[in-house]
Amino acid sequence: MPMIQLMNIEKHFAGQTVVHPLSLTIREGEFLTLLGPSGCGKTTILRMIAGFEQPTVGEIFLDGKDVTELPANKRDLNLVFQHYALFPHMTVEQNIQFGLKMKKIDAAEQKERIGEAIRLTQLTPLAKRYPHQLSGGQQQRVAIARAIANKPRVLLLDEPLGALDLQLRKNLQAELKQLQRSLGITFVYVTHDQEEAMMMSDRIVIMNNGKIEQIGTPKEIYNRPQTLFAATFIGENNVFHEAERMFAIRPEKLKAVRDREQKAKRKGIIQDIVYLGNVHKLMVHLNDEQTTVSICLDFTDEDEWQIGQHIGVDWFDADEVNIGL
Ligand SMILES: Nc1ncnc2c1ncn2[C@@H]1O[C@H](COP(=O)(O)OP(=O)(O)OP(=O)(O)O)[C@@H](O)[C@H]1O
Ligand SMILES: [Mg+2]
Secondary structure: OEEEEEEEEEEEEOOEEEEEEEEEEEEOOOEEEEEOOOOOOHHHHHHHHHOOOOOOEEEEEEOOEEOOOOOHHHOOEEEEOOOOOOOOOOOHHHHHHHHHHHOOOOHHHHHHHHHHHHHHOOOHHHOOOOHHHOOHHHHHHHHHHHHHHOOOOEEEEEOOOOOOOHHHHHHHHHHHHHHHHHHOOEEEEEEOOHHHHHHHOOEEEEEEOOEEEEEEOHHHHHHOOOOHHHHHHOOOOEEEEEOOEEEEEOHHHOEEEOOOOOOOOEEEEEEEEEEEOOEEEEEEEEOOOOOEEEEEOOOOOOOOOOOOOEEEEEOOHHHOEEOOO
8 A cells, every 4th residue: 555655746946956856655564765965855755745845847646635735734744854943941741742732632542641751762761851861762762652642544754763873773763664564554764874774674775866776675775776876875885887887796795716827707905804703805906997896705715815916806606786887
């Protein structure tokens, strides 16, 4: 079941095209992430879905209904921003309650929804505190609790963890994914952090310059990138050029061939040896191409490699991923 449909939408600001014509269907209950570098149009798309921005061209359907002309407060969705805007003079509970009061939800139902939102976001011991008595991560959990208490069909999240430190972000990523699964709400999530997108999403939309580069599951995008941008934006990749085509091969698919006489597709010289804890890599400068490739080492190979050593670089044809001309 489609929950959100963007149909040939475009957005221009002052004559400049910020979102090029694009269509996208987001399924009910899906965790979909818009991923791309700064300025590629992620927030603009989210704001159009929310109703804070009108598409210049095209239509937006929410749960089968055309909402293109519908104001934000009439759409059955909630938006969570990077910078949580909590009311400083209200406790956690009161912050969550505020929107429910405005919607004139009856008192018993309010109580129940607040209780559930607090429990789901693990805020129970903090319910009576004020925002200044909470850490950044806790405040962001309140912002999320406030959104889910409204029981929206769709939750839009614009870099909700962007202001938090790495460890906290990782914890909240896992929590949010869990929360989304247990609620079954459709999440549209914006981030420029590829690891975050890979870790949380059912599907990822890779954006660049206001255009969609690829849509797919994390696995599809990792294994079968379709464009140069997709191949190099998600994880590390080696790009090879041949007369009529360009293809990519992941570092873990390249093999370092020790004996120079042994057959290998390319030859090169080891430029660097990198130990990254669980991954050991060779950086190899290829002889015939002005390029350096990265090869993940096989731990069964016990012999030492030396910088400056000549080696062969090989791979299986099946591991070549075509990414265009
Ligand atoms: N109200 C506006 N008026 C003019 N240009 C705008 C407006 N809002 C956004 N833009 C431009 O549209 C482009 C896309 O902006 P947007 O905020 O959607 O990017 P983003 O992908 O969310 O980036 P970031 O990761 O930095 O948040 C940018 O070039 C931005 O300058
Ligand atoms: Mg943005």
